[in-house]
Amino acid sequence: MSERTGGRPAPGPLIIIGGHEDKEGERGILAEFAAAVGGGKVVLATIASEEPDEYVESYRRAFEGLPVGELVALHLDDRAETHSPEKLAAFDGARGVFFTGGDQLRISSQIGDTPVEQRIREIWQSGGVLAGTSAGASVMSDTMLVRGPGATSYRLGDVHMAPGLGLIRDVIIDQHFAERGRIGRLIGAVAHSPRVLGIGIDEDTAIIVEGRDFRVIGSGAVYVLDGEGVTRSNIGEAQAERALSIYDMRLHVLSAGDGFDLERRRLHEEPFTVSEIEQGLAERVS
Amino acid sequence: MSERTGGRPAPGPLIIIGGHEDKEGERGILAEFAAAVGGGKVVLATIASEEPDEYVESYRRAFEGLPVGELVALHLDDRAETHSPEKLAAFDGARGVFFTGGDQLRISSQIGDTPVEQRIREIWQSGGVLAGTSAGASVMSDTMLVRGPGATSYRLGDVHMAPGLGLIRDVIIDQHFAERGRIGRLIGAVAHSPRVLGIGIDEDTAIIVEGRDFRVIGSGAVYVLDGEGVTRSNIGEAQAERALSIYDMRLHVLSAGDGFDLERRRLHEEPFTVSEIEQGLAERVS
Numbered sequence: 304m305s306e307r308t309g310g311r312p313a314p315g316p317l318i319i320i321g322g323h324e325d326k327e328g329e330r331g332i333l334a335e336f337a338a339a340v341g342g343g344k345v346v347l348a349t350i351a352s353e354e355p356d357e358y359v360e361s362y363r364r365a366f367e368g369l370p371v372g373e374l375v376a377l378h379l380d381d382r383a384e385t386h387s388p389e390k391l392a393a394f395d396g397a398r399g400v401f402f403t404g405g406d407q408l409r410i411s412s413q414i415g416d417t418p419v420e421q422r423i424r425e426i427w428q429s430g431g432v433l434a435g436t437s438a439g440a441s442v443m444s445d446t447m448l449v450r451g452p453g454a455t456s457y458r459l460g461d462v463h464m465a466p467g468l469g470l471i472r473d474v475i476i477d478q479h480f481a482e483r484g485r486i487g488r489l490i491g492a493v494a495h496s497p498r499v500l501g502i503g504i505d506e507d508t509a510i511i512v513e514g515r516d517f518r519v520i521g522s523g524a525v526y527v528l529d530g531e532g533v534t535r536s537n538i539g540e541a542q543a544e545r546a547l548s549i550y551d552m553r554l555h556v557l558s559a560g561d562g563f564d565l566e567r568r569r570l571h572e573e574p575f576t577v578s579e580i581e582q583g584l585a586e587r588v589s
Numbered sequence: 590m591s592e593r594t595g596g597r598p599a600p601g602p603l604i605i606i607g608g609h610e611d612k613e614g615e616r617g618i619l620a621e622f623a624a625a626v627g628g629g630k631v632v633l634a635t636i637a638s639e640e641p642d643e644y645v646e647s648y649r650r651a652f653e654g655l656p657v658g659e660l661v662a663l664h665l666d667d668r669a670e671t672h673s674p675e676k677l678a679a680f681d682g683a684r685g686v687f688f689t690g691g692d693q694l695r696i697s698s699q700i701g702d703t704p705v706e707q708r709i710r711e712i713w714q715s716g717g718v719l720a721g722t723s724a725g726a727s728v729m730s731d732t733m734l735v736r737g738p739g740a741t742s743y744r745l746g747d748v749h750m751a752p753g754l755g756l757i758r759d760v761i762i763d764q765h766f767a768e769r770g771r772i773g774r775l776i777g778a779v780a781h782s783p784r785v786l787g788i789g790i791d792e793d794t795a796i797i798v799e800g801r802d803f804r805v806i807g808s809g810a811v812y813v814l815d816g817e818g819v820t821r822s823n824i825g826e827a828q829a830e831r832a833l834s835i836y837d838m839r840l841h842v843l844s845a846g847d848g849f850d851l852e853r854r855r856l857h858e859e860p861f862t863v864s865e866i867e868q869g870l871a872e873r874v875s
Contacts, residue, residue: 349772454740456767456810456842458792481742484770487810490842505742507831524742524773524832528840537844546791546810546844550856554814554840556742556776558823558832570821570836 312430315339317470317512321478321523322404322437326365332509332521333397336401337369337434339511344373345412348423349412350413351405352378352439358403367400371399377419385417394422399432402439409440411467412468420468433470440478440497440504445469448492454484457491460543464492471512474565477503480526492550494538497530500568516571518562525561529553529568598716600626603756603798607764607809608723618795622687623655625718625797629684630659634709636666636699637691637724644689653836657685662707663782671703680708685718689865693736697726699751702719706754710814714737719756726764728865731755734763734778740770743777748827750778757798760851763789766812766819780824780835786854796849802857804848811847815839815854 316339324332330560347362349355354379365397366374377393384390394400398421402410414420427433433443442448447467451457464475477489480503493501505523519525527554555570557563560573602625610618633648635641641664652660663679670676680686686709688696700706713719719729727733733753738741750761763775767788779787790796791809805811813836822835841856843849848857 415665454768454770456844481770481773482740484740484767487767488770490840508832522832524834546794547842548596548810548844548847550841550843552840552842554776554837554838555836556833557836558742558834 305586309442312428312561313514314428315430315432317427317428317443318432318475319439319440319443319471319504319512320434320509321480321506321521323434323479323482323506324509324521325507327359330365330369330506333365335465335509335511335520336367336399336432336434337371338365340371340399342370343431344375344396345401346370346393346397346401347374347376348400348402348439349376349378349405350402351407351442352403353405353409362401362403365396379413379419382417383422385414385419391418392494394426397426397431397584399434400426402433402442404437407438407441407447407467408465410438411447415466415468415525427470433442437478442467442474443470444471444474444476445472446475446499448475451485451488451491456487457494457547459538459546459547462488462491462495464495473498474500476501477501479506481505481523486526489526490549490552491547493530493537493552494526494533496562497533500544500565501528501530502526503528503548512572515565516562517565519557519559521559525559527555527556527563529555531568533547598714599800600714601718601728602718603713603725603794604718604720605757605790605798606720606722607766607792607807608748608794609765609792609805610687610691610722611793612647616651616655618657618793619651621795621797621806622685622718622720623657626657626685626804628656628658629717629871630661630682631657631685631687631858632679632683632797633660633662633826634686634725635662635664635691636688637695637728638689639691639695640771648687648689660776665699667772668699668703668725670748671700671705676875677708678702683712683717685720687756688719688728689719690723690725693724693727693733693753694751696724697733697751701752701754714761718805723764728753728760730760730762731758732761732785734761737771737774737777739774742773743780743833744830745826745833747825748774748777748781750781760786760788765792767791767810775812776835776838777824777833779814779816779838780819780822780833783819786851787814787816787841788812789814801851802848803851805843805845807845811843811846813841813843813849815841821836
């Protein structure tokens with residue numbers, strides 16, 4: 304995870320979770336986080352929430368029996384606290400930070416450009432693991448979705464975006480994706496600027512980003528919306544509440560085991576599975 | 590609508606509605622249906638429902654003041670009734686048939702290959718209008734979606750399909766589309782056979798199909814999922830409940846005024862709108 308390149312450690316992985324990760328059964332995603340942290344200390348950052356205690360209790364239980372070290376909760380009541388030496392001490396020796404759900408604007412507005420953000424980046428840049436679920440997932444990108452209805456198609460003006468933490472560039476992340484019917488709002492977000500790749504992550508599903516690659520883990524799907532080839536859209540038209548038209552979006556649906564190259568915007572090629580080989584043989588025989 | 594080609598009338602339009610069309614305000618979709626029927630007699634087919642009376646009352650009110658002629662309700666308790674001269678008399682002189690919602694399997698199983706279906710085809714083939722909303726929309730295609738969960742990504746084995754009425758070929762239609770988070774199941778349906786084009790229609794939104802073209806009306810969006818260019822999917826793998834992977838789907842989102850060519854699978858080219866021209870000028874000036 305922390306391969307050294309020219310003597311300098313590479314940043315650790317980002318584990319970006321679509322919310323509602325399994326906390327009782329196999330806990331595949333949390334186990335993967337624990338393995339990445341390698342038994343080290345973890346800071347559970349409940350900054351996104353106004354009711355941190357429930358999150359702390361829930362994650363203490365969820366991590367029981369998984370190979371993480373000390374689990375330290377960090378909450379902030381206001382931005383001033385980001386300078387508190389006591390709060391900052393939570394990060395001492397930490398090898399992972401896990402952002403819980405809540406409101407992504409609480410994270411970005413409270414810690415953006417503060418010593419807390421600095422400490423988190425230092426942990427990551429020295430090979431530590433940053434994970435975030437739900438709101439904690441959205442905040443990872445440079446531009447984040449902060450509001451927009453689900454279970455409806457995108458109407459011009461519907462979606463609100465804001466700067467995120469910028470840990471992953473040129474993507475915009477949405478979570479609880481299929482469950483809350485959010486493809487409309489992610490299409491709307493990408494329509495604004497097809498430079499950004501839309502990544503919609505289902506519940507109990509995550510992407511593990513290392514460098515400019517990610518792979519998918521968990522039980523659901525990850526949707527990649529690529530607007531590069533879009534030939535027409537009406538996003539520039541002024542009429543609010545008008546339904547969006549957009550043509551020639553490229554859509555990939557990925558699931559556990561799939562890998563994706565964010566630079567080339569292409570799937571990792573993998574060896575054919577046994578069933579594909581059998582199918583190919585069957586076709587040649589028949 | 591009923592242009593004669595070589596002395597023979599062309600089939601009338603199909604108006605395929607995503608459910609919950611506006612019945613109280615401007616009633617744009619119902620008004621379009623009424624205009625297409627041209628003041629003629631309409632058969633309101635409540636075959637999909639087990640509680641037809643509510644539909645009849647609701648549509649009687651909804652069509653009040655719109656230029657439709659006589660409105661005759663048709664319900665069938667069982668398949669045997671499709672031979673009843675009394676039931677068949679409902680179609681005499683009708684210029685339109687409107688299928689309400691309910692269960693699409695009730696329509697296809699009760700009227701498929703019966704004199705009722707025959708009469709409906711005759712009306713359509715002589716230039717009459719066939720409309721269907723919700724279940725009445727799904728049943729129009731040759732293969733229809735009959736079951737599959739919303740608000741989740743597609744899992745292998747999730748979706749159930751059955752033969753529909755075959756009034757529109759090589760497409761599969763889904764309705765209540767954004768509202769019920771159905772893109773997952775439509776992706777799954779198209780993954781089975783990219784020969785069929787997936788068409789997902791939002792509530793209060795419709796496509797008007799004439800020949801192999803359609804145009805969009807109503808307040809929502811129409812999603813077109815084209816699997817022709819798909820490079821990989823795991824749909825052939827045997828594991829049930831495994832999330833689907835599929836790459837390089839093409840996705841179009843259409844809204845009111847957009848036209849689509851089902852043969853070429855391409856948007857109709859339209860003259861640029863004023864705002865697009867202005868934008869183009871602004872870019873050249875700046």
